[in-house]
Amino acid sequence: MLDALLAPFARLGHWVIEAVRRLGFISRFLFAILMNSAQSLTRFHLVIREIYFAGVLSLIIIVVSGLFVGMVLGLQGYTTLVRFGSADALGALVALSLLRELGPVLAALLFASRSGSAMTAEIGLMKATEQLDAMNVMAVNPIARVVAPRFWAGVLSMPVLAALFNVMGILGGYYVGVILIGLDGGSYWSQMQANVDLHVDVVNGMIKSLFFGAAVTLIAVFEGFDATPTAAGVSAATTRTVVTSALVILALDFVLTAFMF
Amino acid sequence: MSFAYGERTILERINLKIPRGRLVAIMGGSGSGKTTLLRLISGQVAPQQGEIIVDGRHVEHMSERELFEHRRRMGMLFQFGALFTDLSVFDNVAFPIREHARLPDAMVRDLVLMKLAAVGLRGTQDMMPSELSGGMARRIALARAIALDPQLMLYDEPFTGLDPISLGAIAHLIKKLNDALGTTSVMVTHDVERSLNIVDYVYFVAGGTLIAEGTPDEVRASASPWVRQFVRGEADGPVHLAYPATTTLSADLGLGDAHA
Numbered sequence: 001m002l003d004a005l006l007a008p009f010a011r012l013g014h015w016v017i018e019a020v021r022r023l024g025f026i027s028r029f030l031f032a033i034l035m036n037s038a039q040s041l042t043r044f045h046l047v048i049r050e051i052y053f054a055g056v057l058s059l060i061i062i063v064v065s066g067l068f069v070g071m072v073l074g075l076q077g078y079t080t081l082v083r084f085g086s087a088d089a090l091g092a093l094v095a096l097s098l099l100r101e102l103g104p105v106l107a108a109l110l111f112a113s114r115s116g117s118a119m120t121a122e123i124g125l126m127k128a129t130e131q132l133d134a135m136n137v138m139a140v141n142p143i144a145r146v147v148a149p150r151f152w153a154g155v156l157s158m159p160v161l162a163a164l165f166n167v168m169g170i171l172g173g174y175y176v177g178v179i180l181i182g183l184d185g186g187s188y189w190s191q192m193q194a195n196v197d198l199h200v201d202v203v204n205g206m207i208k209s210l211f212f213g214a215a216v217t218l219i220a221v222f223e224g225f226d227a228t229p230t231a232a233g234v235s236a237a238t239t240r241t242v243v244t245s246a247l248v249i250l251a252l253d254f255v256l257t258a259f260m261f
Numbered sequence: 262m263s264f265a266y267g268e269r270t271i272l273e274r275i276n277l278k279i280p281r282g283r284l285v286a287i288m289g290g291s292g293s294g295k296t297t298l299l300r301l302i303s304g305q306v307a308p309q310q311g312e313i314i315v316d317g318r319h320v321e322h323m324s325e326r327e328l329f330e331h332r333r334r335m336g337m338l339f340q341f342g343a344l345f346t347d348l349s350v351f352d353n354v355a356f357p358i359r360e361h362a363r364l365p366d367a368m369v370r371d372l373v374l375m376k377l378a379a380v381g382l383r384g385t386q387d388m389m390p391s392e393l394s395g396g397m398a399r400r401i402a403l404a405r406a407i408a409l410d411p412q413l414m415l416y417d418e419p420f421t422g423l424d425p426i427s428l429g430a431i432a433h434l435i436k437k438l439n440d441a442l443g444t445t446s447v448m449v450t451h452d453v454e455r456s457l458n459i460v461d462y463v464y465f466v467a468g469g470t471l472i473a474e475g476t477p478d479e480v481r482a483s484a485s486p487w488v489r490q491f492v493r494g495e496a497d498g499p500v501h502l503a504y505p506a507t508t509t510l511s512a513d514l515g516l517g518d519a520h521a
Contacts, residue, residue: 122347126345130339131346133343134343134345136332137303137337138332138357139329139357139361140356145360
């Protein structure tokens with residue numbers, strides 16, 4: 001009877017302890033990556049290769065999504081702004097929403113599901129097929145050779161992808177607002193120019209995406225490295241990467257926004 | 262030397278010696294802890310008790326740097342090859358050379374082609390591992406393992422899952438490499454017939470302990486019922502096929518009381 005009553009608390013306790021353990025584990029993993037990053041810098045072609053897989057191959061989804069998000073912003077923004085007779089401010093609205101929030105957050109979410117999951121699956125399968133063990137036995141540290149280049153590739157790609165997302169969004173807003181609806185193109189750009197601050201809006205947005213890139217890639221490589229080396233284990237790890245990344249991006253966004261703006 | 266994964270004891274009080282330049286097989290059934298022995302020798306896991314000495318140096322006390330130094334003089338062939346699937350055959354074999362030696366590209370190329378020729382697969386260098394058959398992949402993995410001319414070669418089940426011809430080719434290669442390079446070789450296997458033909462000495466492991474040893478001729482003539490069962494592949498003998506369950510089958514099926 002008592003056991004049944006206490007079971008939920010025991011489960012809660014177990015869950016908390018497990019979460020803290022994993023948090024400690026991932027922190028030590030980050031430390032290990034940083035300690036083993038020298039090779040990523042001296043053999044930069046390893047990082048470039050991963051930038052190709054994580055960043056360049058994500059371009060399509062980032063560019064197309066950015067364009068559509070901008071077009072939706074243009075439509076929604078126009079219908080709201082026109083009620084207050086300030087449709088001219090559309091350019092500022094689109095640019096500020098994208099630069100401050102939507103660009104970094106949505107690009108990071110897309111990056112997590114496109115490239116983060118791929119990294120987890122790849123590293124997990126390398127573990128399952130003993131490739132990481134083989135590397136270790138050949139006296140090559142897999143953290144230096146496999147994990148660190150992917151981590152830095154993610155950190156470097158994310159701000160660029162977010163910036164591209166923003167550019168495409170602003171063009172999408174221009175297309176809907178100016179070309180389809182017929183607002184004045186000059187005021188679209190001049191309102192944007194007058195209201196967007198380089199430091200507050202653009203740089204802060206980039207800093208956000210730098211954090212998101214580090215968080216998503218760290219989670220992705222960690223989950224891959226920590227995966228149970230079976231088919232089911234790798235699939236569970238891939239799912240965890242996407243879910244954890246999404247939650248961490250949104251939580252981190254709140255914290256960073258509170259500090260920045 | 263003893264070793265346990267958590268509470269589960271895998272190896273208990275094992276003591277074996279592998280002389281320099283010899284080809285030694287460690288045989289035993291699946292799950293007898295043979296592969297763990299290789300992981301102990303390569304320093305991937307450390308024993309709870311006892312010591313592992315390779316070339317006069319204690320593996321169990323090595324720092325990470327020393328371990329990597331130790332492994333640089335060692336090659337290991339994994340059960341399924343463990344080729345890097347994102348690299349071509351050439352890059353796979355070149356991997357240890359590029360990681361550990363700063364050589365000009367032309368010299369790396371020559372070395373790789375020589376290693377590929379040694380395993381009889383020159384001409385496959387541009388293929389990807391997914392295009393190779395199991396036997397070819399195993400031979401490429403062997404070429405990669407010997408890329409840096411190791412003093413100690415570890416083979417983890419080199420014969421598993423191969424057709425008779427590839428199997429013969431691998432066995433021949435292992436023997437040839439051992440003789441030609443003067444490498445000390447440790448082979449973990451349960452392929453008795455094939456191994457007895459090529460090795461110098463055999464250790465039998467069962468239930469985590471060493472139960473028999475000898476040269477191939479001694480093993481073939483062995484009076485030990487366990488060794489005879491293993492060598493002849495009989496289903497019944499000192500080793501039982503069934504896992505020692507704590508309940509009876511009829512009890513598990515819910516028939517226990519009716520019959521009792």
